[in-house]
Structures are given as C-alpha cells and as structure tokens.
Amino acid sequence: MKHGNFIWYELVTTDPAAAADFYGKVMGWEADPEAGKTLGAGDYTVVQVPGFPMGVAGMMQLTQQMADNGGRPAWMGYVAVDDVEATIAAFEASGGKAHMGPADIPNVGRIAVVADPQGAIICLLKPLAMDGPMPPAPAENAPGTFGWRELYADNGDTVFDFYAGTFGWQKDRAVDMGEMGVYQLFKLDGPALGGMMTKMPQMPMPFWNYYVNVEDIEAAIARVNEAGGTVINGPHEVPGGAMIVQALDPQGAMFSMTAPPKG
Known part of the structure; x- marks a missing residue:
C-alpha cells in the first residue's frame, strides 16, 4: 500500500x-x-x-x-x-x-x-506484507465502502502544507464556499481522496470526518432514524451533484454518508 x-x-x-x-x-x-x-x-x-x-x-x-x-x-x-x-x-x-x-x-x-x-x-x-493475493474487496465507491475524508482544521491553508510534506498529498480542485472559506481537495497521484478546510468557529476542536458510500441519501437517512441515530447536518448537494449528510450514532460518534447524483 x-x-x-x-x-x-x-x-x-x-x-x-x-x-x-x-x-x-x-x-x-x-x-x-x-x-x-x-x-x-x-x-x-x-x-x-x-x-x-x-x-x-x-x-x-x-x-x-x-x-x-x-x-x-x-x-x-x-x-x-x-x-x-x-x-x-x-x-x-x-x-x-x-x-x-x-x-x-x-x-x-x-x-x-x-x-x-x-x-x-x-x-x-x-x-505487514501479505502472503499470497489479497482477498476480494468491493469495488471502489461501492455502497458500504469509505469514499471521502474531510479535515476541519484551525487553519486549512497551513495544515495542507504539513500533510503535503508528510504524506505526499497534492492539491486538487479548490472550492470557494463563500463565508465558510475555501474547501481544498487533495489527492495522491490519482483521483481526489478528500478535502480540508478551516473549521467553523462553533466546532470545539479540529478533527477528521469520514464518509461512507450509500446508494441513496434519503433512504440512508431513514435507516439512521429508524436505528436510533441522529442526523445533525444535511442532506446537502455538493459540487458535482453528490449528496451528503452528517449524523451521530447512538453512542455519540459522528459519521457521514455520501450518495451519487440522482439520474
């Protein structure tokens, strides 16, 4: 890897x-x-x-x-x-x-x-090095796999330079989000892996957030509610047409989901 x-x-x-x-x-x-x-x-x-x-x-x-x-x-x-x-x-x-x-x-x-x-x-x-071939894995971005990673930083500009030097990440597209600032996508010699931005003032500390791929965002929200979770943000459409939502599980851990554009 x-x-x-x-x-x-x-x-x-x-x-x-x-x-x-x-x-x-x-x-x-x-x-x-x-x-x-x-x-x-x-x-x-x-x-x-x-x-x-x-x-x-x-x-x-x-x-x-x-x-x-x-x-x-x-x-x-x-x-x-x-x-x-x-x-x-x-x-x-x-x-x-x-x-x-x-x-x-x-x-x-x-x-x-x-x-x-x-x-x-x-x-x-x-x-560790694997003995023999890797076991079969789901297709990239298939439902149930992790599809996006997101960093809410104290300062999105300076923290990007740190991760670029440490992990070799490269800048991809930058999205101007108005009052929320710039959302900087990052990659590693391929498609974008995630994004990072300066966190909102109400967020108590910097943190990483992870998105799981789902087939339909509204159906996924219904499952969250039925299972005892709590939706805290969304659903929202993001540039490119994908839909996202952020939620808390019953134990209080934050998780997020992303679904492909409809149609």
Missing part, C-alpha cells in the same frame, strides 16, 4: 456490539467478532460488506483509560506509511504529538495514533 493512502477505519465506542448492530442496519455491514482474534487484537469486531471477506472497518471498546484522557466515541482513519517512527518524528517536529505507539499488532503491522500540529487525530499504519 502506497505511503499516504488511507488504508483502514476504526470506531472507538462505548458499546461495540450495539454499534455493530446500528451500522449493520444503516450501512448493511456484517460484523465478524472473531476476526479480531485472528488479527491478534482480542476483543475487536471487523465489519464487512456482504459477500466480501476483506473488512472495511473495525470497532473496539473505549476504555476507561481512554476516557480519562479525554477520549470519546469517534471514528479514526489510518494512513499507510513507509516508516512509523519517521512519520511520528515529522509530526512532532512540526508541533504535532504522538498519543499512542508505535506498537506492533500481530498479523497486521506497526501502528501509532498521532495529532497533527493543529490537534486533529489521525492514525498511522505500516502494514
């Missing part, structure tokens, strides 16, 4: 079983609690798109120690890196911070949890 690509997503939550049930109803994911044991991670639930053994995300318990240190239910994204220690050093040299690791996860690779210079949390992963 190329340095700088998003490679995994993980939900830290107060109730992994309830979260797996909620996201199963909303996204159609199937939970595999035994996969964590295979990965050597103990109590760790992997969720999959039906018909594909390659997981799309993991879920784990928010421990008391995490809570005591300010942790709360949240989704995190992992970026593939060539060298975990060197990337941690790059974060720290620019004013970032290592919150956990580096640590080795059996059968997975070497990981760390870090904060960028403006405080947004992101995870690093140097995966």
Whole structure:
C-alpha cells in the first residue's frame, strides 16, 4: 500500500456490539467478532460488506483509560506509511504529538495514533506484507465502502502544507464556499481522496470526518432514524451533484454518508 493512502477505519465506542448492530442496519455491514482474534487484537469486531471477506472497518471498546484522557466515541482513519517512527518524528517536529505507539499488532503491522500540529487525530499504519493475493474487496465507491475524508482544521491553508510534506498529498480542485472559506481537495497521484478546510468557529476542536458510500441519501437517512441515530447536518448537494449528510450514532460518534447524483 502506497505511503499516504488511507488504508483502514476504526470506531472507538462505548458499546461495540450495539454499534455493530446500528451500522449493520444503516450501512448493511456484517460484523465478524472473531476476526479480531485472528488479527491478534482480542476483543475487536471487523465489519464487512456482504459477500466480501476483506473488512472495511473495525470497532473496539473505549476504555476507561481512554476516557480519562479525554477520549470519546469517534471514528479514526489510518494512513499507510513507509516508516512509523519517521512519520511520528515529522509530526512532532512540526508541533504535532504522538498519543499512542508505535506498537506492533500481530498479523497486521506497526501502528501509532498521532495529532497533527493543529490537534486533529489521525492514525498511522505500516502494514505487514501479505502472503499470497489479497482477498476480494468491493469495488471502489461501492455502497458500504469509505469514499471521502474531510479535515476541519484551525487553519486549512497551513495544515495542507504539513500533510503535503508528510504524506505526499497534492492539491486538487479548490472550492470557494463563500463565508465558510475555501474547501481544498487533495489527492495522491490519482483521483481526489478528500478535502480540508478551516473549521467553523462553533466546532470545539479540529478533527477528521469520514464518509461512507450509500446508494441513496434519503433512504440512508431513514435507516439512521429508524436505528436510533441522529442526523445533525444535511442532506446537502455538493459540487458535482453528490449528496451528503452528517449524523451521530447512538453512542455519540459522528459519521457521514455520501450518495451519487440522482439520474
């Protein structure tokens, strides 16, 4: 996996079983609690798109120690890196911070949890080499896969330079959002991976937000409501015609969904 690509997503939550049930109803994911044991991670639930053994995300318990240190239910994204220690050093040299690791996860690779210079949390992963071919995975942007990543930063302009130097990300299109500022798309030698912008004043701190692909935004909103989640923003049409919505799961973790243009 190329340095700088998003490679995994993980939900830290107060109730992994309830979260797996909620996201199963909303996204159609199937939970595999035994996969964590295979990965050597103990109590760790992997969720999959039906018909594909390659997981799309993991879920784990928010421990008391995490809570005591300010942790709360949240989704995190992992970026593939060539060298975990060197990337941690790059974060720290620019004013970032290592919150956990580096640590080795059996059968997975070497990981760390870090904060960028403006405080947004992101995870690093140097995966182990696979023996044999990769298991089948859903098509890119298929329903149930993660399709977009979004950073709300203290300063979108300066934080982009940091990530460009650390992960090799390049500027894509910039969208003028009026009073909300500029929404800068980023890529890695291919299609855009996500966007970043200066956060709204009412947002308490910088953070990363992750979008799951769904087939229809209104149907997905109905599933969120029926399963006990809460829509907090949207639906909205974004440049290009895609529809997005942001929501909270029953444990309070924010997640977002995106659907292709209609017609």
